Amino acid sequence: MTRDLVFANAKVALADEIIEGWVAVRDGVIVEIGRGAAPRDSIDVSGDLVIPGLIELHTDHLETHLKPRPKVHWPEASAIMAFDAQIAASGITTVFDCIRAGRDVDYAPQANEIVSVIGSLAQARERDLLRADHRLHLRCELTADGVLEEAEAAMGRHRVDLISLMDHTPGARQFASLDAWRTYYGGKSGFPPDQLDRLIETKRVMHERNYKRHRACIVALARERGVVLASHDDTTPAHVDESITDRVAIAEFPTSLEAARLSHEAGIDVLMGAPNVVRGGSHSGNVAAEALARAGHLDILSSDYVPASLLFGAFELARRIEGFGLAKALRTVTLNPARAASLEDRGEIAEGKRADLVRVRLVDGQPVVREVYREGRRVS
Numbered sequence: 001m002t003r004d005l006v007f008a009n010a011k012v013a014l015a016d017e018i019i020e021g022w023v024a025v026r027d028g029v030i031v032e033i034g035r036g037a038a039p040r041d042s043i044d045v046s047g048d049l050v051i052p053g054l055i056e057l058h059t060d061h062l063e064t065h066l067k068p069r070p071k072v073h074w075p076e077a078s079a080i081m082a083f084d085a086q087i088a089a090s091g092i093t094t095v096f097d098c099i100r101a102g103r104d105v106d107y108a109p110q111a112n113e114i115v116s117v118i119g120s121l122a123q124a125r126e127r128d129l130l131r132a133d134h135r136l137h138l139r140c141e142l143t144a145d146g147v148l149e150e151a152e153a154a155m156g157r158h159r160v161d162l163i164s165l166m167d168h169t170p171g172a173r174q175f176a177s178l179d180a181w182r183t184y185y186g187g188k189s190g191f192p193p194d195q196l197d198r199l200i201e202t203k204r205v206m207h208e209r210n211y212k213r214h215r216a217c218i219v220a221l222a223r224e225r226g227v228v229l230a231s232h233d234d235t236t237p238a239h240v241d242e243s244i245t246d247r248v249a250i251a252e253f254p255t256s257l258e259a260a261r262l263s264h265e266a267g268i269d270v271l272m273g274a275p276n277v278v279r280g281g282s283h284s285g286n287v288a289a290e291a292l293a294r295a296g297h298l299d300i301l302s303s304d305y306v307p308a309s310l311l312f313g314a315f316e317l318a319r320r321i322e323g324f325g326l327a328k329a330l331r332t333v334t335l336n337p338a339r340a341a342s343l344e345d346r347g348e349i350a351e352g353k354r355a356d357l358v359r360v361r362l363v364d365g366q367p368v369v370r371e372v373y374r375e376g377r378r379v380s
């Protein structure tokens with residue numbers, strides 16, 4: 001139980017507008033919101049913004065902490081605590097941690113390694129050591145031989161909250177350009193060009209052998225357990241049709257304007273990388289998130305590989321796109337991901353919602369996280 005809190009003298013980010021006023025919290029829940037002077041103030045935020053805690057659906061960043069250098073494996077419990085601290089300090093109060101099933105050339109966890117990391121996360125959560133509310137996003141590389149065994153091993157022991165259906169075969173989707181694939185994987189693996197060429201052939205054979213069958217099995221597994229599904233790197237109308245058939249809720253990183261438009265129109269929430277917004281384009285040379293936002297096809301931002309990009313990216317959308325507005329931009333990192341992931345109890349500052357709140361100050365036009373609360377408890 002937490003005591004009563006009143007955040008006074010605030011710019012409060014409601015779902016549709018920013019108001020000058022206050023927010024009252026009791027026992028971890030938002031109980032009252034008002035305009036103007038607060039009835040009493042326990043925390044004077046000096047005119048800073050108070051926004052909902054951010055909701056991150058796809059972070060890869062745990063991998064950076066688990067493997068800070070090639071061939072260096074950092075102790076799991078320590079990596080998780082450092083990762084969690086960075087997540088919370090970025091204003092993220094709900095985070096879906098990506099764990100991969102299906103081996104790849106740049107990161108090849110064994111099945112037991114996956115279960116071990118998930119177990120360490122669960123243990124930290126049970127001991128109430130974590131600042132953010134951590135959930136599991138199982139990224140399934142469908143072309144990999146062992147993906148089914150690994151996904152089943154993970155799901156057999158732990159609750160999985162989101163599953164994404166990935167296919168990183170060179171020459172398609174994220175890597176429609178083989179040169180982009182060579183740059184990305186060559187850089188990560190350090191393989192020479194002739195070895196990369198052999199790998200391209202191997203991966204094409206793996207796609208033929210596994211993609212369709214594994215996709216059907218993973219989709220069935222998700223349905224059986226009621227897990228939210230995401231597509232990944234959809235590029236063509238055929239990809240989107242496949243996602244509609246499989247009843248996916250979220251389209252992660254569509255690589256073309258057409259795939260984003262068709263997904264959004266079909267009621268699939270389009271998720272794009274916040275680093276893509278901040279940097280002004282995709283590192284793989286695909287469609288820019290900002291272009292999708294301008295066209296009205298962007299629903300959700302994700303910090304992907306840089307936790308701090310989530311808040312930064314939302315503010316950039318509001319700053320760069322005329323008429324977009326801050327309230328709408330903030331929805332891409334709060335209410336929209338909450339709804340897409342079926343989290344009804346959070347994602348906006350409204351009576352009865354969880355008191356996941358972030359105090360933000362604009363410094364030289366950029367958002368700075370000053371304080372973070374999860375269910376009324378200060379966590380950063």
Ligand SMILES: [Fe+2]
Pocket residue numbers: 168174232233253
């Ligand atoms: Fe991808």
